[in-house]
């Protein structure tokens with residue numbers, strides 16, 4: 355691996371030895387793969403929630419350099435963080451903004467999703483002095499943000515006054531990962547109907563985007579000009595079609611062993627004494643806990659990687675620590691690195707497999723990684 359630290363690991367001799375290692379080269383390759391699956395459509399790369407825990411500024415820079423046309427985030431604060439990090443490409447605020455925030459968005463060159471009919475008049479007034487590019491969001495079936503198709507007709511006059519600023523129209527699939535594509539196809543038909551209605555009213559945005567990663571992987575992008583992948587950029591997927599693309603997970607979570615002790619059979623470990631050593635064994639304590647985003651319910655269920663094998667997480671995960679059991683004949687010392695989240699797609703401690711164990715989705719695990727964890731970037 356061509357490893358080059360872009361951000362030095364800020365270590366103190368007595369500091370916490372826990373780091374997320376993020377492979378920006380893999381993220382760039384994932385972008386390339388998902389773009390070819392999208393047949394060259396433009397990419398709004400979704401880097402909200404600190405780039406799904408990977409670190410929004412370094413990841414955003416890497417994606418912009420690798421050819422993403424723009425970055426998408428959910429809030430004003432996330433957009434400002436990217437601008438303060440020196441990122442100059444278009445940035446789309448997916449969650450919309452109250453009118454009071456438009457001057458800041460304008461000054462920072464942020465593109466704003468219009469997520470409902472309620473602010474259209476205020477927007478039309480403010481845009482005269484504080485211009486921003488707008489993407490009109492339509493609620494085609496997600497039931498969250500966006501103008502409902504039934505609201506569109508009565509808003510057309512106001513939308514016409516916003517037309518010079520409406521660069522794009524967008525929707526969002528509710529079931530892009532569902533093997534039954536019926537609802538997704540219905541959403542697409544609703545979207546196309548709304549686009550036709552806008553065109554009849556003389557509103558012709560240059561961008562149309564309704565799809566996320568799974569929609570791209572499952573051929574649901576229709577006649578869209580752009581799409582908005584998030585998960586796939588990080589090498590993770592919810593759908594079998596993602597495997598064929600050979601996406602590469604970009605994140606590993608590594609902790610150094612803080613302490614090792616040999617315990618006799620019958621020793622209990624951790625809060626609640628939920629683990630009892632069945633025979634003499636070694637217990638390694640790692641400085642990573644649920645405050646870092648390592649889920650508490652992985653206690654007595656998760657595994658960590660060490661020296662080419664996996665070993666069980668035993669006892670409860672506490673706020674700052676977890677404990678791992680190793681046989682007596684496995685050499686292990688303080689300072690040895692153990693991998694809590696593997697970047698190998700099929701590893702039992704990869705994010706997709708851990709998410710399956712927990713009955714959740716990989717997003718929840720990666721987004722939960724706390725900002726106090728040092729991130730180390732390489733490519």
Ligand SMILES: Cc1ncc(COP(=O)(O)O)c(C=O)c1O
Nearest residue numbers: 400448526566567582583584585
């Ligand atoms: C509006 C919107 N677009 C795109 C995405 C990216 O989705 P995914 O990470 O599944 O590709 C998200 C993610 O939650 C989203 O909320």
